[in-house]
Amino acid sequence: MTDITDPNFIMKEENINKASKALKAMGHPLRLKILCVIGEKELPVMDIVNKVGTTQSNISQHIDILREKEIITSRRDGSRILCKVRDHNILQLMEAMQQTFCTIEQ
Structure with a gap:
């Protein structure tokens, strides 16, 4: 994993804007839930409706x-x-969020 405090780690403005836009869109609980339901699959809207x-x-x-x-x-x-998730990076971000926020307590 990259250390963001490392002076050699430089994010391009374009990537910062892309990340910010994605996080804003995912910031609504229902939209995040929709993305979790879709995951790596391609799903019909009515399946998403039923699962959400x-x-x-x-x-x-x-x-x-x-x-x-x-x-x-x-x-x-x-x-x-x-519907399907457009960018594999979004799936990686969702996986990181699940590992951070959805750990199983023992």
């Missing part, structure tokens, strides 16, 4: 935000809209 447990309208609004922020992509397959 809110209305289809509400999920669609949050999916639109995640799509606008380039966190997820979606495509039409017949009458279904399929």
Whole structure:
């Protein structure tokens, strides 16, 4: 792991902006839950609705935000809209958050 206090560690402005944009989009509990449900899969919106447990309208609004922020992509397959996480880096970030915040207490 890189030590961010190391003077040789320099983040490009572009990467800082990208990270900030991703964190803002993921900062809403429902959007984070949507991303956790999708994970590495490609899921239809209605599967996401059923697993998250809110209305289809509400999920669609949050999916639109995640799509606008380039966190997820979606495509039409017949009458279904399929969603997946766009960038593998987002999945790595989610994994780090799970390891940090979702550890099993013994």
